[in-house]
Structure formats: structure tokens, C-alpha cells
Amino acid sequence: MYRKFNLVVLFVLFGFAVSAQEVKFPSLDSSPADIAYYPLNAVKVKKGEDSAPLIKVLYSRPSAKGRTVFGTLAAFGEVWRVGANESTEIKFFKPVVIGGKNIAVGTYSLFAIPNQDKWVIIINKQTDRWGAYTYDEKKDVVRIEVPVKPLATALESLSITFTPMASGANLIIGWDKTSVEVPVTIK
Numbered sequence: 001m002y003r004k005f006n007l008v009v010l011f012v013l014f015g016f017a018v019s020a021q022e023v024k025f026p027s028l029d030s031s032p033a034d035i036a037y038y039p040l041n042a043v044k045v046k047k048g049e050d051s052a053p054l055i056k057v058l059y060s061r062p063s064a065k066g067r068t069v070f071g072t073l074a075a076f077g078e079v080w081r082v083g084a085n086e087s088t089e090i091k092f093f094k095p096v097v098i099g100g101k102n103i104a105v106g107t108y109s110l111f112a113i114p115n116q117d118k119w120v121i122i123i124n125k126q127t128d129r130w131g132a133y134t135y136d137e138k139k140d141v142v143r144i145e146v147p148v149k150p151l152a153t154a155l156e157s158l159s160i161t162f163t164p165m166a167s168g169a170n171l172i173i174g175w176d177k178t179s180v181e182v183p184v185t186i187k
Contacts, residue, residue: 031062031084038162059088069176097185099144
């Protein structure tokens with residue numbers, strides 16, 4: 001009887017020892033995730049204020065770290081995930097129009113094909129993928145060309161923000177000394 005009791009106690013103690021092992025958390029990613037909302041204060045509202053997000057972009061923010069960004073890290077003429085790690089996601093909370101194309105409420109991936117003087121911005125149906133390795137052009141919702149605008153001051157890390165316009169917002173992507181603006185009409 002004592003043997004059975006001792007055996008049970010031993011198993012219980014072993015179970016506690018296994019469950020008490022320290023959890024190993026991953027180290028800080030070198031390209032941390034960030035979120036950009038439109039309107040910019042959409043999720044920072046206080047009780048009683050009326051604001052809701054219309055657009056949300058979830059992306060990773062790589063840093064230049066002294067490297068040449070466009071033409072090297074993000075190769076000219078090749079599909080790029082607009083960031084690092086997982087493909088960048090853009091969520092529309094209301095229907096929008098980009099490049100004359102109606103886009104339904106939903107979550108999409110955001111890709112670009114950078115070039116020196118213009119970029120092709122791509123909204124694609126496929127989400128939850130790593131990078132642009134499995135990018136499928138057949139799942140494109142819209143492609144729009146936008147001109148490159150040089151920045152006076154270089155941005156060390158990829159940044160995404162919005163500026164308001166009468167019919168919606170400009171999605172602005174900037175990194176190093178390069179930026180592009182994508183007009184988004186909100187219905």
C-alpha cells in the first residue's frame with residue numbers, strides 16, 4: 001500500500017516538475033511588428049468619443065542598418081512584401097476604391113514592385129504567408145502605379161502612415177529616402 005502511495009506521490013511530483021519548467025520566450029525580432037490605423041487616433045479614443053478604424057495595416061518594420069534599401073534589399077522590378085517577416089496585411093472596415101477598383105470589406109495582403117521612379121502597389125487576396133515567396137498574381141485584387149517621392153531625411157526603419165484627403169486617405173509608405181502615396185477612397 002505504501003509502495004502504491006509512494007509511486008502516486010512520485011508521479012504527482014514529477015508532473016509538477018515538468019509543468020514548472022521555465023517557458024522560453026523568443027528574443028525581440030529585429031524587424032518588430034507595428035500597426036498603422038486610419039484615422040490615426042481610431043483606437044486611442046476615450047470613453048464617450050466616437051471613432052472607429054476605417055483602415056488598418058499590420059506590418060513588420062525592417063531597418064536599413066547601413067544597407068542600400070531599394071534596388072538591393074527590396075530589388076527593383078521584383079514583388080516585395082512591403083516590410084519583413086510575414087506578408088503585410090491591410091484591412092478595410094468599409095468598402096474602398098483604389099485605382100478605380102472597388103474593394104470589399106476584408107483583410108488583404110499588401111505587396112509592391114519598387115522601381116526607381118514608380119512603384120506598383122498590389123492588393124492581394126492571399127494572407128497569412130511568409131514574405132512574398134508564395135505570392136500568387138492570380139489572387140490580385142488591384143494593381144496601381146504610384147510615383148516615388150524622395151524624402152529629405154532618410155528613415156532608418158520602414159514606416160507606414162496615413163494622411164487625410166477629402167474622399168478618404170493617402171496610404172504613405174516610406175523607408176530610407178523613398179516614399180510613395182496610395183490614394184484610398186472610402187465609400
